[in-house]
Amino acid sequence: MRLDLADLRLFLCIVDAGSITQGAARANLALASASERLRSIEADAGVRLLERHARGVAATEAGEALAHHARLMLRQQAVLKGELREFAAGGRGTVHLYANTAALTGFLPGRLAPWLASRPRVQVELKERTSEEIVRLIAAGLAEAGIVADAVDAHGLHLQPVAKDHLVLIVPAGHRFAQAGAIRFAAVLDQPFVGLEPGSALQDYIGGHARAAGRELALRIRMKTFEGLCNMVSHGIGIAVVPQAIAGRHRRRGAYQTVALEESWARRRLCLCFRDWAGLSAPVRSLFTHLGAQV
Template sequence: MRLDLADFQLFICIIEAGSITGGAIKANLALSSASERLRHMEADVGVPLLVRHPRGVTPTEAGETLAKYARQIIYQHELLKTELKNFTSGMRGTLRLYANTSALTEFLPSKIASWLKTHPDIHIDLEERSSTDIIKSISAGLGEAGIVSNAVDPQTLKLEPLVDDHLSLIIPINHRLNGEQAVFLKDIIHEPFVGFYPGSALQEHINIHASSMGYELIVRIRMNTFEGMCEMVANGIGLGILPEVIADKYQTSFKYKKLTLKDEWAKRQLCITYQCWEDLSSAMKNLLNYLKLT
């Protein structure tokens, strides 16, 4: 095949726009030029890449495969440009590390700061993602490593435990359980909850264990942030389950009580995740070893 970077970029623009016209605009090309390039791509590949509809286009199975690898190639190209620019500007490397909210909030800041002090030529691109998104990104080759909860399915990735990340229950201050210090999920299974949107690794983790008891949580409202959950609980909307460190953080801003969850599944851990240790850069290995040892 003779596909080049410009072909990949145009194809991704078309897929994201849902039409050849929209893709041409996003790629800053004339429609005729984009259409001609697309024809050459399909001729070069030997199979159709798009299904044409009256209102746009969708990728064929071959098109979906091309889009998957095109995104990786574009990402690697951008990473290469950044790395080379870093060398010319006096920097000697940039590490991309993904982290879930719990890790980014409490575990990483002091450790990353300490490590960077002893590695003045290294820069870190620290990006907050959900544990599920981190697994997907690293599996797709869009990053070297991340910090996730062991509640997530690692697929083919490696997981190495770092630190405890236990879950807590938060309740309104006037709740009937206000005098308790610790409960099992079965004690509160019939209560209304403030949950997270579908796709949240934490919410799926909780749902699985509720289902194992033959129940489905009663979710009054779903939030997409821990702060939003804490505010809802403080206003009496329902109960919430979240990492203990996050519950401690927002307890100064919102009035609620924190209880220990006695279930074994609530005793989670933060873990390092990556594809293959030997394939990691030397700087990333150094950083991850530091995180494991401190």
């Protein structure tokens, strides 16, 4: 059968009205047009669907079967339309978001939670990458959007700052660098370090700047969390570079001192990164607006 949804809607209007004339009016069709389409429907079905009588029409057994399935199909169409409207409005779907370590651990949790809580049909898949990797993925069309540090070369992509993300050195209390107001990164590279686990975007970033200074970090231990890292530094295991917000968060429980880094790469800002605002999916546009995007 080649019936379309308009045919099914017309047929139901006629059956429910018990009249071809009234059914045509409900379907906003001229009587002649409705009658012609009804003949085509019956011809396509290969069976009589309506009984004509003096007071109107009534569905045959075959017509009742068609009406039953037509109601199911039109109801499903309404459900589909509703779901598509939710996708279009950003209230449904999956957000694939790439973010550097600082964004994942410090910036996103408190800001993402209320947005996600108000959208129960939205899922978010977070992936940690370095800022450089995120920019490469977006530039290549392999990722839609991400959150990166502004120190990265954006390759023509849009970067919108949304938060400060300065990196600082933390050292055990009593360490010879503890009273320094600020220090160059190269001056501390002879010290043992506490780092984050392999694959951490932030640790890769710090390691890259150490290599740029001609050294490899002497990592005594790698920790899965910033809490564990700060605890190790407090016990004198080594020094570490962490986001300033992280250093402040764990400072009350840790016996360490915070020292500013003089390098410009340590004075970062977190930025929303994307190719084109109009090309973003509705859920991502909604999230980025919530996070502070200026459009």
